[in-house]
Amino acid sequence: MELFWHRRDLRAADNVGLATAAGAGDDDRGPAAPVFVFDPDVLGHASDVRVRRLIDGLAALRDDYRERGSDLLVARGDPKEVLPRLAAAVGADRVVWNRDYSGLARERDAGVRQALNEAGIDREAHHDAVLHTPDSIRTNAGDPYSVYTYYWRKWTDRETDPPAPTPEATHLADAATLRAAVGSDDGGDADARADGGVESERVAVGDLPSPADLGFGEPDASIGPAGTAAARDRLDAFLAEPVFDYEAERDYPAREATSRLSAFLKYGEIGIREAYEATERALDAATERAESGSESTDDADDEGPVAAVEEFQQQLAWREFYTQVLYHNPAVVTENYKTYEEGIAWRDDPDEIAAWKRGETGYPIVDAGMRQLREEAFMHNRVRMIVASFLTKDLLVDWRHGYDHFRERLADHDTANDNGGWQWAASTGTDAQPYFRIFNPMTQGERYDPDAEYIKAHVPELRGVDADLIHEWHELSPTQRANAAPEYPAPVVDHSARREEALAMYKRARGEDPEE
């Protein structure tokens, strides 16, 4: 028997560690007993949204196991203490997991390795979360990449592994064995008192705690479906058609032209090899379309669908790029990636931060994004960039405030991607745009939401207002605003003035004279 410890890989399919523990291709291994541990340290960094999303993902995983005659062990406590005892209780001689590349996770895993060593239990960690491991793509000089474009070229040229096989039912510990091992013969919640001595830790077979049991509330946001089946449905639907227009459409938030796979990828409900293989099939289909399109139109350059699928693959590569940035620079969670000689003198006005969080800045596209976040625990990528630029370069607020807010509210919060996105927007990260480039929230709104459909969907006060007026909101007189939408606020700041202040702030941070 082997214990497989699920963390950010809530799936049975295309799971490298699980497939290995269950004995794929090796008759001397398996069966695997799957476990998830609610770790108080990890919960200390969680939020209502993410706890709900996690529990939903675990419920789907548990149901997948039940369909295979197995079940999910659910424990609570410090993994260093829980895992050795649980391994003994189920008679496992090895504990297997997939690597998590963040600094905190690596510290935790080092502790677990030591505890298992001391208990004389074997352990094994696999690469699973990314197609290409953080160490495998380096510059010719052997350094990690800090510029995405070069990283992508190497990333896309590399061979990829096929999806890992889904374990057969016979390679998983059966539910009755699990119940007997942890002293629960009714399949329900149980304080395990098994011989292995999991006494003080609560271990259940398949029974999941509620958010309240873990000290969290139900989120206000409506969170989408969870689990592998839902992830596959979403991926299939996206690759069947929308992906071929992805490049042209992805920046328009009202068009819902992106995959919305981020939370599934964050919780590992779909394997990256499986997802990538599906994009390769879409690439073949796109090539066929391009060829037949150019035959019928005499347009030999009709590569739109191919470029669109590649553009989508590039986003999957961004995810891996930021994973390797975090892996090689764990301090970026709290520190700027890029050094500013003098430090940045952020402004951090509490009232302006509060207006941004509430979606009441008087900049319609910013407010729509912040309200989408509150309602759906999600925000469109283009709008994430706009609201992040607005916070850091219009309100002159430290990106860490924005990161913390996103961390609390996003269902797809991923330390590497969230941090990468914020530091990119704040010009403190990798690939930082030159510090003098600042998003203009009005022109962004006009360009990417010309009919204000997205804005009106999230800002009810503006529903009856003409799109032209919405995009000119900052230029309207108080009377015009009062006539058009009396409930909607005036701009909290003047973008042009703040743009100048931002330029000066960054110049000072670089040790330059703002007057020059």
Ligand SMILES: Cc1cc2nc3c(=O)[nH]c(=O)nc-3n(C[C@H](O)[C@H](O)[C@H](O)COP(=O)(O)OP(=O)(O)OC[C@H]3O[C@@H](n4cnc5c(N)ncnc54)[C@H](O)[C@@H]3O)c2cc1C
């Ligand atoms: C300030 C800021 C914060 C962000 N925080 C997060 C976060 O916490 N979690 C998160 O997954 N993404 C984050 N992103 C990246 C991006 O906005 C989301 O991944 C994307 O909007 C999710 O929607 P989708 O699944 O429809 O994306 P699609 O466009 O369909 O892309 C497919 C997948 O590629 C990955 N991806 C796409 N864009 C990026 C990117 N710029 N960086 C890294 N990976 C990317 C995601 O896994 C995504 O699901 C952030 C971006 C910014 C600017």
